[in-house]
Amino acid sequence: MAKPMKTPPAYAPNSVDHALRLAQILQLDGAITVSAAAERLGVARSTAHRLLTALVYRDFAVQDEDRTYRVGPVLALAERARSDVGALRAAALGPMRALVDRIDETVNLSIRTGRNVRFIASVECAQALRVGSREGMVFPAHQATGGLVALAALPDEELELLYAADRGDPAEEPPDLARLRRELRSVRRSGVALNLERTERGLVAVGCPVTDRAGATVAALSISMPSVRHSPEQVPSLVAALTATAEAITRAL
Template identity: 55%
Template sequence: MKNRPSYAIASVDHALQLATALQVEGSLSVSEAAERLGVARSTAHRLLAMLVYRDFAAQDGDRRYVAGPVLSLGAHSQSRTALLRTLGLPHLEALVERVGETANLQILAGDHVRFIGSVECKQALRVGDREGMVFPAHLTSGGKLMLADLPEEQLDAFYAEEKWADRPGERPDVAALRRELRTVRERGFAINAGRTETGLTAIGRALRPDGGRAEAAISVSLPTVRFSEEKLPHLVAALALTARDIEQDLVRALARGA
């Protein structure tokens, strides 16, 4: 399980948070960056200037900061991702209150999953903030849900042997993965039992605002020592309720032209 390093450097953490925000949400002004981090405008300006220097950020014509050439979002448009995150976070907070565990929002970026929102629970032993992290999709609960909705030819392309030639030990057993994805489709939820991190269990649910293919996924992550089969129905029900609420908010926002 990943925990915040005891030697964490605040300026590095702040710079990484800004890079993540630019990558998944879109542009930021100096004032917005300062408010996001809870720092002075001068500090935010220095951090953004360093990101520009290293090509993680750039300035547009309105003097706002945008993702630079080093960063590439891939699967989603920035506006759509920003809207999804903005609408999803309050519901993740409600989910955390409901189940007492950390909640996450994820999108698919190629054959990986990117965490675009995360709300930590308040328990002393907990799964930490995952925002900005990237994991192989076939290992995560949310990733499996989104993979399960892909066309067969896209799944074939993701896990073609030649694509994994330089890392053959990491390529999943495709036949076993297909069987697992069929089970995921039938159940409507997915479980990650220590696949991404030892000692972590996560349960995921897909988001399908238009009723079609999964656009994103939400998950609850908790220390495996606190997970039991008896808890699963409660967690799945809470995820279903949260997914419905986010989907409804997204549909309404898109109808308004947000």
């Protein structure tokens, strides 16, 4: 069932939100300076410094001799995955920005981790009514555009194992596997996944795989837009632009 679009909680203090965003940036990028943190968050350098100092105190970050802040012990468990993600983001951001300039809609990059999909990069368009940044968000893979793209790359046996009853979170609602297999066959045939308000009401997305040089799917690239701007006639042109961008990312990897 589609969920309403996510909005920031009105009661969340800015300092808490900024600290959490910094932790996400550190995990995704690996390192950041005070100046870069201030620019990313839109805050004063003194505020960024206080936030980074708090992350160091709680072991989310460490400060190098050159005053650069890097992933601390709490986030270091994902260091290898972070390195891969950092390289993927570095290769993708340029082509993603070019795609946003071309289509004027928000573009996202996501990876699958187990049964979930995580957004590792997001470039927003300039339109007043737009899909906001999804960077750092996590959704069940079978509900999200990028997740469907990633799951379609799995053989049936691996899909069965992934959703085996004894491996799931008891609080998680499992997908209908028969229906999911049919959807994934469609994604494999077409090479794209179309999400019509499946993840969130009022949101439409189309996604395709990003592959490495060997042809293995390493991420999913998607275009997200408000449903009021979607029309079936525009899908072929969006898919053409999307796949060309995915190929550009592969060349840059």
